[in-house]
Amino acid sequence: xxxRDFKKLIEELHEEYSLKFPDSASINKRAKNYLVDxxxxxxxxxxxxxxxxxxxxxxxxxxxxxxxILDFWQGHLANILGHNPKLITEEISEAFKRGLGLQLxxxxxxxxxxxxxxxxxxxxxxxxxxxxxSLATMYSYFLSRAFTGRNLIMKMGGGWHGSxxxxxxxxxxxxxxxxxxxxxxxxxxxETVTDEIIITHFNDTNMLEDRFKKHGERIACLIIEPxxxxxxxxxxxxxxxQSCRDLTERWGAVLIFDEVISGFRFHAGDLGxxxxxxxxxxxxxxxMGGGMPVAAxxxxxxIMNLIGTEENNRVSFSGGTFSSHPASLLAAKKMMTxxxxxxxxxxPRLAVLGEKARKTMESAFLEQGIFARCTGYxxxxxxxxxxxxxxxxxxxxxxxxxxxxxxxxxxxxVTLGRDIFTxxxxxxxxxxxxxxxxxxxxxxxxxxxxxxxxCQKVALxxxxxx
Numbered sequence: 001x002x003x004r005d006f007k008k009l010i011e012e013l014h015e016e017y018s019l020k021f022p023d024s025a026s027i028n029k030r031a032k033n034y035l036v037d038x039x040x041x042x043x044x045x046x047x048x049x050x051x052x053x054x055x056x057x058x059x060x061x062x063x064x065x066x067x068x069i070l071d072f073w074q075g076h077l078a079n080i081l082g083h084n085p086k087l088i089t090e091e092i093s094e095a096f097k098r099g100l101g102l103q104l105x106x107x108x109x110x111x112x113x114x115x116x117x118x119x120x121x122x123x124x125x126x127x128x129x130x131x132x133x134s135l136a137t138m139y140s141y142f143l144s145r146a147f148t149g150r151n152l153i154m155k156m157g158g159g160w161h162g163s164x165x166x167x168x169x170x171x172x173x174x175x176x177x178x179x180x181x182x183x184x185x186x187x188x189x190x191e192t193v194t195d196e197i198i199i200t201h202f203n204d205t206n207m208l209e210d211r212f213k214k215h216g217e218r219i220a221c222l223i224i225e226p227x228x229x230x231x232x233x234x235x236x237x238x239x240x241x242q243s244c245r246d247l248t249e250r251w252g253a254v255l256i257f258d259e260v261i262s263g264f265r266f267h268a269g270d271l272g273x274x275x276x277x278x279x280x281x282x283x284x285x286x287x288m289g290g291g292m293p294v295a296a297x298x299x300x301x302x303i304m305n306l307i308g309t310e311e312n313n314r315v316s317f318s319g320g321t322f323s324s325h326p327a328s329l330l331a332a333k334k335m336m337t338x339x340x341x342x343x344x345x346x347x348p349r350l351a352v353l354g355e356k357a358r359k360t361m362e363s364a365f366l367e368q369g370i371f372a373r374c375t376g377y378x379x380x381x382x383x384x385x386x387x388x389x390x391x392x393x394x395x396x397x398x399x400x401x402x403x404x405x406x407x408x409x410x411x412x413x414v415t416l417g418r419d420i421f422t423x424x425x426x427x428x429x430x431x432x433x434x435x436x437x438x439x440x441x442x443x444x445x446x447x448x449x450x451x452x453x454x455c456q457k458v459a460l461x462x463x464x465x466x
Contacts, residue, residue: 056083058442072437082442121269124298133260134162136283144221144254157181158231158403173407216251231403290335294328351384364455428454
C-alpha cells in the first residue's frame with residue numbers, strides 16, 4: 001500500500017492556524033521562556049501551539065483571539081455537565097462566602113457525606129480520598145502488594161493508569177520489536193520497578209489465561225479500565241471482564257478496576273456493576289469531582305484497612321496536603337448527588353447524543369470517499385455511550401477491538417487521525433483532542449450539526465491529499 005505523504009498538508013495547516021490564532025501564538029512564544037514547551041501538560045501542547053483559553057461555559061470555550069470553539073474534550077472527559085456548570089460554581093461560590101472552601105488541614109463532615117454517596121453507588125465498603133487518578137492507582141498498587149505479599153502487577157497494553165512509576169509501562173504503541181506495548185514509557189524509572197509490570201492484551205482472554213498460568217502465584221493485582229480510555233475508548237467484552245474476575249479469584253490476586261474515566265460516565269455509579277462484577281478495589285476521579293481535583297480509592301474493607309490503625313498503618317496512604325480539599329469534596333458531593341437524582345434523565349440523553357456524534361463524524365468522511373470509523377460505542381453490558389474517538393482504518397474490514405490495531409500505522413492512519421484531524425477541526429472552531437472526546441449534557445442537536453459541517457469541511461480539505 002502506498003505510503004501517504006501529508007507533509008504539504010501539515011505545512012498548510014500550520015500556516016493557516018498561525019494566522020488564525022496570532023494571540024495564542026504570541027502567548028505560546030512567551031510561555032516557552034518560563035514553562036517547558038510552554039505548558040504543564042504534554043497532551044495539551046499540540047503543534048504548532050495550543051489555543052489559549054480565557055473562558056468556558058457549557059459546550060463552548062473562548063480563546064485569546066476571540067474565537068468561540070465547540071469543545072468535545074471537556075476537561076479531559078471530566079465535565080459531563082459541560083464547562084463550569086452553575087450547579088457546581090454557585091455551590092462553591094456560596095461556600096467561600098460562608099468561610100469554607102480553601103485548605104483547612106482539619107477534618108469535616110463533608111468527607112463522610114461524600115464517601116457515603118460513593119460507597120452506596122459503587123458497592124465499596126471503604127473509601128479514602130486523594131487528589132489525582134495517578135495517586136489513586138499508585139496507592140491501589142501499594143494496598144494490593146501489601147495484602148497479597150506479592151510484587152507483580154499486570155496491566156493492559158494501551159491502558160493509562162497515571163503518571164507514576166508503575167503506570168509508565170505499556171502505554172505507548174511501538175511499531176518495532178516483540179510486543180508493541182512491552183516498553184517503558186519514561187526514563188528515570190528503576191528497572192526494579194518496571195520489571196515487576198506484566199503487559200497483556202486487552203480483550204484477549206487466551207493471553208490473559210496464559211499470563212496467569214506463568215506468573216499467577218507472584219501476581220499481586222490485575223488492573224484494568226473496563227472502558228479502555230487512552231487506548232482507544234473500547235469497552236471490555238463481558239467474557240473478558242468476567243475472566244479477569246475469575247482468574248484473580250483463582251490465583252489470589254487483587255482485581256482493580258480503574259474507573260477514573262468510566263466512573264459515573266455511563267450511569268450514576270461504577271461501570272463494573274453494569275457487568276455484574278464487583279472488583280476488590282476501584283479508583284475514581286474526573287466526573288466524580290465536578291471539575292475539581294479529587295480522586296478516590298474504594299473497595300473491600302479488609303484491603304482498605306491496611307491503611308488504618310487496626311492494621312498498624314501498614315500501608316502509608318496519607319494522600320498529601322490537599323487530600324479531601326473542602327472545595328473539591330463540596331463539588332464531588334454536589335455532582336454525585338445530582339447525577340444520582342437525575343440518572344434516568346441524564347444518561348439516556350447522553351447515549352443518544354453520543355450515538356449521533358459518532359455517526360455524524362463517520363458519515364461526513366464517508367460522503368467524501370474517506371473511510372472513517374469511531375470507537376466509543378457501548379456493548380451488551382453498556383446500553384449507550386457518550387464517548388467518541390475517530391480513526392481512519394486503511395482497510396474497511398480492520399478490527400477496532402483493541403489498541404494493538406488502532407495504533408498500528410499499517411492498520412490505521414495514525415497521523416491523520418491524531419494530529420491532522422485535531423488542527424483541521426480547530427480551524428473550523430471545533431476542539432476534539434487527537435480525535436478523542438465525549439458529549440456532555442450541555443451539547444445540543446445544533447452543536448452536533450455544527451460538528452457535522454466542520455467534519456465535512458475537514459474531509460474536503462483532506463481528500464485531495466489521499
